[in-house]
Amino acid sequence: MALRNKKVSTVALGVLGAGLLATPALAQDSKTITIATHYNQDQMAPLLECFDAYEAQNPGIKIEFQQASYGDFLPTILTARIGGTSPDIYNIYSIWAPQLVASGALATPPAEVQEFISANYSEGAVDAARLDGTIWGIPTELSVYQLLYNKKLLADAGYDAPPKTWAELAEIAAAVTEKNAQGNITTGGYVYGPSVANAVHPFYSQMYAEGTAPFNEDLTATNFTSPAAIKILERQGRLFADGSTALSSTVEDFPAGRAGMAIMANWNKQGLKEAFGDNFEDTVGVAPIPHDEGDGGTMLYSFYWAVDSTSDVTDESWALLNWLNTAQDGADLSCTGHMLDELGALSGNTADLSAMDTSDAFTTPFVEAIVSGTAKSQPNIWQASENDRILRGYIEQVWAGQMSAEDALAAADAEITAILAEQ
Amino acid sequence: MTDRTDPSAMPATPAPRVFDEDPVRPTLGQRISSKKVAPWLFMAPVIAFGLIFFILPIFYAAFISLTRWNSLTPPKFVGLANYKYLLTIDPRFWDTFWNTAYFAAGSLAIGIPIAMILAYAFTRAWGQAFWRSIYWLPMITNVVAVAYIWKFLLDDSFGLINQALGFLGLPGPGWLTNPDIAMLSTILVFVWMQLGHNMLLFSAGLASIDDSYYEAARLDGANETQVFLRITVPLLKPTILFVLITNFITGLSYFTLMLVLTQGGPLGKTTVTALYMYDMAFADLRMGRASAAAYILFFFILIVTIIQLRIFRRGGVDAH
Incomplete structure (x- = not known):
C-alpha cells in the first residue's frame, strides 16, 4: 500500500513538474x-x-x-x-x-x-x-430617433396621417388623449419618459430637425438659448399644460397601446413587434420629427x-x-x-x-x-452624462410649469457651459 | 546582581532549583494560546477586515475629497474646492440635503409610532409569532421587487390604490409623479419596509417590562390608555431611543429605494444626498466631489447622533 502511495506521489509530482515547465511555453504561444x-x-x-x-x-x-x-x-x-x-x-x-x-x-x-x-x-x-x-x-x-405614432389611435381620433409640424402634433395629441373619471391620463396623446435620455434625446433631435445643433462646433458652448431651442421647450411645456401628456404618461405606455405619439429610437422595434404581434405593421407608424423650420433631421x-x-x-x-x-x-x-x-x-x-x-x-x-446624413451624431461633449442630467432637470421644470423655457434653458446653458470649460 | 550564566558565580551549595533555574521558555503553541496573544489572534481577521474595508477607505475618501479624480487619471490636489463647490455653488446639493432630512425625519415621525402601537397591540394578540413573521416579510424581500410592486400599486391611472379611491369617488393623486407628494409616498413605502424590523425591536423592549408594573397600575384603576402612556412608553424609552438613532442614521444614508422607485424624480424631489453622491461618483466620474459630499453627510450624521446619544444618556439608560 505504502509503495503504491509512493508511486502515486511520484507520478503526481512528475505531472505537476511537467505542467509547471509547460505553462510558460503555453503562455508564450497563446494570447x-x-x-x-x-x-x-x-x-x-x-x-x-x-x-x-x-x-x-x-x-x-x-x-x-x-x-x-x-x-x-x-x-x-x-x-x-x-x-x-x-x-x-x-x-x-x-x-x-x-x-x-x-x-x-x-x-x-x-x-x-x-x-x-x-x-x-x-x-x-x-x-x-x-x-x-x-x-x-x-x-x-x-440608434436613430424618429416620431413613432400609433396608427389606430390616430385614426380613432380622426387623423389618417402623422403630424408634420408641432402645431399639428399638439392638435392630434389633444384629440388622442383620454382621461379617467379622476382626471388621470389613460391614453397619452404624446409621451416622454422617466429616463434622462427620454427627455434630452428628443430635445436634441427636435433641435436638429429645426436646423439648430445643440452645441457649437468646437463643443465649448450650448445653443440652448437660441430662439429655436426656447421655442421647442415652450411647445413641450404647452403639451403638459394642455393636459395632452403628463409625467405619469410615458414611452412605456406606447407598447401597451396607450400612447399616441413619441420620439423614440429604432432599437424599440423588437419590443414593439413582440407587444403588437401580428398587428405591428398596422399599428406602429414612423415619421420624420415634426418641425416648423429647417430641412428636418434628427439625432443618432x-x-x-x-x-x-x-x-x-x-x-x-x-x-x-x-x-x-x-x-x-x-x-x-x-x-x-x-x-x-x-x-x-x-x-x-x-x-x-x-x-x-x-x-x-x-x-x-x-x-x-x-x-x-440628416441624422446627426450626438455631440461627444465633455461630461455628457452629467450635462444631460442637468438639462433633464431644467426640462422637467418647464414641463411642471415651474420655470419658463427661456429661464430654464438659460440656467442649463450657464451650468453646462461651465462644465464644458473644464476640459 | 548575580550573573546566572557565569559558572564561577554559581554558589557552592546549589539553592533549590525551583526558583533560580532558567525559566522554561514557552513554546510557540503556549505563546499563541496565552491570554495576551490568543484574543488578538482570534480578533485578527475582524481587525484586518475592519482596517481594509472600513478604516482605510475612510482615510482614503478623506484624501480623495481634497482632489479632483475621475478614477482614470491620477488624483489632482484641489484643497477644499470640492467642499466649497458643494456648500456654496452647487445649485442641487442643498436641495438633496433637505430631501434627505425630510426623508429621515418623515420616516421616523410616521414609522416609529406605528411600529410601537402595532408591537404593543400584538403583545396582547393571539399568534404573536405569526404576526411578527408577516410584518417581517418586507425586510427579507428584495428592494427592487418592493419598488416594482409599489410602482404598480401607486400608478396614477391603473394603480390599485387609485382604482380603490376612484371606486369611492375620490380623486387619484399622482403618488410618484406629483412633485409635492412623491417624497411622502417614498417615505410610506420605506416605513412599510422597515415596520417589521422596528416592531421586533419594540416587542423585545415590551417583553422586558415586568408585568407587576401593569398589575399595580390596574389595581390603582388605570385604564388601557393610561397604562400605555404612563407605564409602557416611559419604560420603553431606551428601546425608543435606540430605534430613533438607528432609523435616523439609516434614513440619512439611504437611497436604494429612490434609485429603483423614482430615480430621484419627479423634479429631483426624491433625490437624496446619497443618491446624488452615487450619480456624482459613478455617472459623472467626480470621485473627489462625491467623497466631499460623503464627508459632509458623515459629519451631519455624526452631529445628530451625538445629540441623540446625549439625550439617550440623560433620558434613556441613565433614567432607568
Missing part, C-alpha cells in the same frame, strides 16, 4: 483577448460563434467575453482599470469617449483601421467615433469597438476587430453586422446596412436618415 460589451450572452450568440471560428483559424488566440449591463458598463470598465484587469476590447457608448480619451484609456487605432472606418462607415457613425480629428474605434450599433447615437491603451495584445485586438467587421467567406454580413441584424438594430457599416433587410415600413425612415 488571450478579452472583449467586454453590454450585450448579454443571448444577444452575443452570433458573435460568440465568430469568436470560435476566429480561434480555430488563429490557434494562438483565445477570446474571452465579459458582459456588464449598460448601466454598470462604465463603472465596470473603471473598476477593471483600477484593478489592472481591463478588458482588451470594449463596445463603448460614443459619449463616454471624451473622458476615456482625455485620460488615455483608449488606444489610437492604426492608420489602416482609421482608413477602413472612413471608407466603410456612414458619415454619422464616423462622426460619433471621431474626437479631436481622430477616429477612436469601429462603429457598431446606430452610436456604440463602437475600442481597444484599451494598456492592452498587451493591441495589434491582435485590432486584427480581430477588423476580421469581425468585414464580411468573411462570401457572407453578406460581417460578424458584427450579423449580430446587429439578429437584434433588429442598425449598423454603421454601409455594406452591412445595405445587406440587412431594412425594407419594412418601420425601418426604412431610420435607414434613410442615416444614409442621407
Whole structure:
C-alpha cells in the first residue's frame, strides 16, 4: 500500500513538474483577448460563434467575453482599470469617449483601421467615433430617433396621417388623449419618459430637425438659448399644460397601446413587434420629427469597438476587430453586422446596412436618415452624462410649469457651459 | 546582581532549583494560546477586515475629497474646492440635503409610532409569532421587487390604490409623479419596509417590562390608555431611543429605494444626498466631489447622533 502511495506521489509530482515547465511555453504561444460589451450572452450568440471560428483559424488566440449591463458598463470598465484587469476590447457608448480619451484609456487605432472606418462607415457613425480629428474605434450599433405614432389611435381620433409640424402634433395629441373619471391620463396623446435620455434625446433631435445643433462646433458652448431651442421647450411645456401628456404618461405606455405619439429610437422595434404581434405593421407608424423650420433631421447615437491603451495584445485586438467587421467567406454580413441584424438594430457599416433587410415600413425612415446624413451624431461633449442630467432637470421644470423655457434653458446653458470649460 | 550564566558565580551549595533555574521558555503553541496573544489572534481577521474595508477607505475618501479624480487619471490636489463647490455653488446639493432630512425625519415621525402601537397591540394578540413573521416579510424581500410592486400599486391611472379611491369617488393623486407628494409616498413605502424590523425591536423592549408594573397600575384603576402612556412608553424609552438613532442614521444614508422607485424624480424631489453622491461618483466620474459630499453627510450624521446619544444618556439608560 505504502509503495503504491509512493508511486502515486511520484507520478503526481512528475505531472505537476511537467505542467509547471509547460505553462510558460503555453503562455508564450497563446494570447488571450478579452472583449467586454453590454450585450448579454443571448444577444452575443452570433458573435460568440465568430469568436470560435476566429480561434480555430488563429490557434494562438483565445477570446474571452465579459458582459456588464449598460448601466454598470462604465463603472465596470473603471473598476477593471483600477484593478489592472481591463478588458482588451470594449463596445463603448460614443459619449463616454471624451473622458476615456482625455485620460488615455483608449488606444489610437492604426492608420489602416482609421482608413477602413472612413471608407466603410456612414458619415454619422464616423462622426460619433471621431474626437479631436481622430477616429477612436469601429462603429457598431446606430440608434436613430424618429416620431413613432400609433396608427389606430390616430385614426380613432380622426387623423389618417402623422403630424408634420408641432402645431399639428399638439392638435392630434389633444384629440388622442383620454382621461379617467379622476382626471388621470389613460391614453397619452404624446409621451416622454422617466429616463434622462427620454427627455434630452428628443430635445436634441427636435433641435436638429429645426436646423439648430445643440452645441457649437468646437463643443465649448450650448445653443440652448437660441430662439429655436426656447421655442421647442415652450411647445413641450404647452403639451403638459394642455393636459395632452403628463409625467405619469410615458414611452412605456406606447407598447401597451396607450400612447399616441413619441420620439423614440429604432432599437424599440423588437419590443414593439413582440407587444403588437401580428398587428405591428398596422399599428406602429414612423415619421420624420415634426418641425416648423429647417430641412428636418434628427439625432443618432452610436456604440463602437475600442481597444484599451494598456492592452498587451493591441495589434491582435485590432486584427480581430477588423476580421469581425468585414464580411468573411462570401457572407453578406460581417460578424458584427450579423449580430446587429439578429437584434433588429442598425449598423454603421454601409455594406452591412445595405445587406440587412431594412425594407419594412418601420425601418426604412431610420435607414434613410442615416444614409442621407440628416441624422446627426450626438455631440461627444465633455461630461455628457452629467450635462444631460442637468438639462433633464431644467426640462422637467418647464414641463411642471415651474420655470419658463427661456429661464430654464438659460440656467442649463450657464451650468453646462461651465462644465464644458473644464476640459 | 548575580550573573546566572557565569559558572564561577554559581554558589557552592546549589539553592533549590525551583526558583533560580532558567525559566522554561514557552513554546510557540503556549505563546499563541496565552491570554495576551490568543484574543488578538482570534480578533485578527475582524481587525484586518475592519482596517481594509472600513478604516482605510475612510482615510482614503478623506484624501480623495481634497482632489479632483475621475478614477482614470491620477488624483489632482484641489484643497477644499470640492467642499466649497458643494456648500456654496452647487445649485442641487442643498436641495438633496433637505430631501434627505425630510426623508429621515418623515420616516421616523410616521414609522416609529406605528411600529410601537402595532408591537404593543400584538403583545396582547393571539399568534404573536405569526404576526411578527408577516410584518417581517418586507425586510427579507428584495428592494427592487418592493419598488416594482409599489410602482404598480401607486400608478396614477391603473394603480390599485387609485382604482380603490376612484371606486369611492375620490380623486387619484399622482403618488410618484406629483412633485409635492412623491417624497411622502417614498417615505410610506420605506416605513412599510422597515415596520417589521422596528416592531421586533419594540416587542423585545415590551417583553422586558415586568408585568407587576401593569398589575399595580390596574389595581390603582388605570385604564388601557393610561397604562400605555404612563407605564409602557416611559419604560420603553431606551428601546425608543435606540430605534430613533438607528432609523435616523439609516434614513440619512439611504437611497436604494429612490434609485429603483423614482430615480430621484419627479423634479429631483426624491433625490437624496446619497443618491446624488452615487450619480456624482459613478455617472459623472467626480470621485473627489462625491467623497466631499460623503464627508459632509458623515459629519451631519455624526452631529445628530451625538445629540441623540446625549439625550439617550440623560433620558434613556441613565433614567432607568
